[in-house]
Amino acid sequence: MLCLGIETSCDETAFALVESGRRLIASKLISQTEVHRAFGGVVPEVAARRHLEAFNPLLSELLVEASSVLAVPASDVLSAVSAIACTNGPGLIGTLLVGLAGAKALAWALDKPLLTVDHIQAHVCANYIGTELEPPFLALVVSGGHTQIMHFKSYKEFEIVGQTIDDASGEAYDKVARILGLGYPGGPAVDKLAAQGNPQSYNFPEGQVPGYDFSFSGLKTAVMRAVENPRSDLAAADVAASFQDAVNRVLFRKTVQCAKSYGVNQIVLAGGVAANSDLRSRFEKVALVEGFKIFRPPIALCTDNAAMVASAAFFSGHEADLSVGAYSRR
Ligand SMILES: Nc1ncnc2c1ncn2[C@@H]1O[C@H](COP(=O)(O)OP(=O)(O)OP(=O)(O)O)[C@@H](O)[C@H]1O
Ligand SMILES: [Mg+2]
Known part of the structure; x- marks a missing residue:
């Protein structure tokens, strides 16, 4: 067809x-x-x-x-x-x-x-293009308007297991890029700048949401405060790296936890934020250590x-x- x-x-x-x-x-x-x-x-x-x-x-x-x-x-x-x-x-x-x-x-x-x-x-x-991926799998969808963990039981049947209660992850990347003066669209610019920064410089909070849901609006506010009341050693790359670490840490942790509790050994990344180099490498490493099969589209298909x-x-x-x-x- x-x-x-x-x-x-x-x-x-x-x-x-x-x-x-x-x-x-x-x-x-x-x-x-x-x-x-x-x-x-x-x-x-x-x-x-x-x-x-x-x-x-x-x-x-x-x-x-x-x-x-x-x-x-x-x-x-x-x-x-x-x-x-x-x-x-x-x-x-x-x-x-x-x-x-x-x-x-x-x-x-x-x-x-x-x-x-x-x-x-x-x-x-x-993730089906050029691969042999077949359900069941868990999908982490991280895009400009959505952040969801979806459990695909078959090609047509899925359940949304968790989702953001406020901002989408891509939206958070775009807003933080604006705060840092990196322009639009922000995700790729934050990704690039974060590679030069120290992710431990700032202890930005993870949204405290139960289960497999997410919240990113508090994180965005924390970044805004850090930039408006700068420390003497303020470096945009450190802010970008610490922000990226806070977002990706929670996305990664909850997705892996969810996969384990659902007994699913295939994890699929999707959406624009799936192009993020740090997020991709976190999942690639867990594949090596814990034996998950990880699928993520080529950058152009994210x-x-x-x-x-x-x-x-x-x-x-x-x-x-x-x-x-x-x-x-x-
Ligand atoms: N390397 C990257 N790191 C982080 N975020 C990225 C990266 N590349 C793109 N993004 C983000 O991905 C988002 C765009 O993705 P996508 O095209 O999937 O979203 P959308 O179509 O606008 O939203 P939706 O699919 O929810 O309707 C933007 O927020 C952009 O900043
Ligand atoms: Mg989209």
């Missing part, structure tokens, strides 16, 4: 073709980061317009890329596609509607099935992309009719 995936839930316009959920045939993405940088965050109306402008040219580029892999003319690629898949939530409603409207138009014109995909499940499915949408469509997509809508929150 060859699936065309479309992603427009936030500020990345993306198309990809994936065969049977695992083999990436072609992928194209335009990020709007530069457009939104001046505003310090994504402006939904601007993002939706950019998706609209990018839609047709980017799809044409994808077809050209795919034609060489599939050895058919670019004009024949769409007829080889088995289904059209897109994210219809959660995300920014105006941007989702652009992708959904485009997907509906393609499905109708080509007379192919339309499959809708949950964006967060899609982040997890990035943040929003369409390959994960096409993969999710294969494993857990919902066949929809042309009246299907988009939703901003689950």
